[in-house]
Amino acid sequence: MVKSIVAPSILASDFANLGANCKKIVTSGGVEWLHIDVMDGHFVPNISFGAPIISSLRKEFPESDANPVFFDCHMMVSNPEQWIEEIAKAGGNQYTFHVEATDDPERVINAIRAKGMKVGCAVKPGTPVDALLPFADKLDLALIMTVEPGFGGQKFMPEMMKKVEVLRNKFPELNIEVDGGLGKDTIDPAAEAGANVIVAGTSVFKAQDPKEVIDYLNASVTRNLQKV
Numbered sequence: 248m249v250k251s252i253v254a255p256s257i258l259a260s261d262f263a264n265l266g267a268n269c270k271k272i273v274t275s276g277g278v279e280w281l282h283i284d285v286m287d288g289h290f291v292p293n294i295s296f297g298a299p300i301i302s303s304l305r306k307e308f309p310e311s312d313a314n315p316v317f318f319d320c321h322m323m324v325s326n327p328e329q330w331i332e333e334i335a336k337a338g339g340n341q342y343t344f345h346v347e348a349t350d351d352p353e354r355v356i357n358a359i360r361a362k363g364m365k366v367g368c369a370v371k372p373g374t375p376v377d378a379l380l381p382f383a384d385k386l387d388l389a390l391i392m393t394v395e396p397g398f399g400g401q402k403f404m405p406e407m408m409k410k411v412e413v414l415r416n417k418f419p420e421l422n423i424e425v426d427g428g429l430g431k432d433t434i435d436p437a438a439e440a441g442a443n444v445i446v447a448g449t450s451v452f453k454a455q456d457p458k459e460v461i462d463y464l465n466a467s468v469t470r471n472l473q474k475v
């Protein structure tokens with residue numbers, strides 16, 4: 248059975264204090280994942296960072312730790328195959344590419360697995376969930392974007408929950424991630440639809456009490472998973 252996972256998005260951190268910010272969230276919030284948004288300025292109209300920053304952040308959370316933090320890398324890039332090796336070497340654990348960025352998703356999936364990472368595939372708001380169905384059984388995670396990718400702090404799009412429902416009905420054991428505008432006000436529809444991996448940037452990193460928010464998000468997902 249899938250479990251509740253809250254993945255704070257480092258896009259909302261203070262990049263000048265990235266390591267310390269992430270340590271604080273991981274330690275106080277008890278999270279096992281960090282969500283790492285890589286943007287190339289071409290697939291999306293914004294540039295974030297790439298493998299060198301991930302590699303530096305990995306030094307704060309060494310793979311030699313008893314429970315190393317899982318680096319969930321969301322690759323908003325036009326050529327997903329180009330960065331697989333670098334992200335794996337930098338310490339990425341999961342590589343989520345966009346279905347819109349390739350004409351051969353299965354080739355990308357195989358290339359990611361060959362470098363030892365788990366595989367995710369994402370759809371933008373305008374892309375039907377049907378685009379994932381032919382190969383969803385080969386994925387570790389499907390990412391339903393709930394904002395247009397490129398920027399944090401946007402408004403959650405509840406109409407995307409139909410996609411989550413379709414996927415959850417067909418794939419009860421798949422990690423289904425939602426990303427964009429998730430927080431205490433928006434978690435319930437996402438959890439009710441069947442999402443179990445919750446990306447939360449602004450709502451966690453900017454909170455007075457990040458642990459309280461993380462616990463709230465986890466509680467909603469866990470409550471809804473128990474209904475299934």
Ligand SMILES: O=C(CO)[C@H](O)[C@H](O)COP(=O)(O)O
Binds near residue numbers: 284395
């Ligand atoms: O993928 C993203 C933007 O493309 C971010 O992960 C996402 O928007 C999370 O930020 P917030 O929780 O602030 O909405």
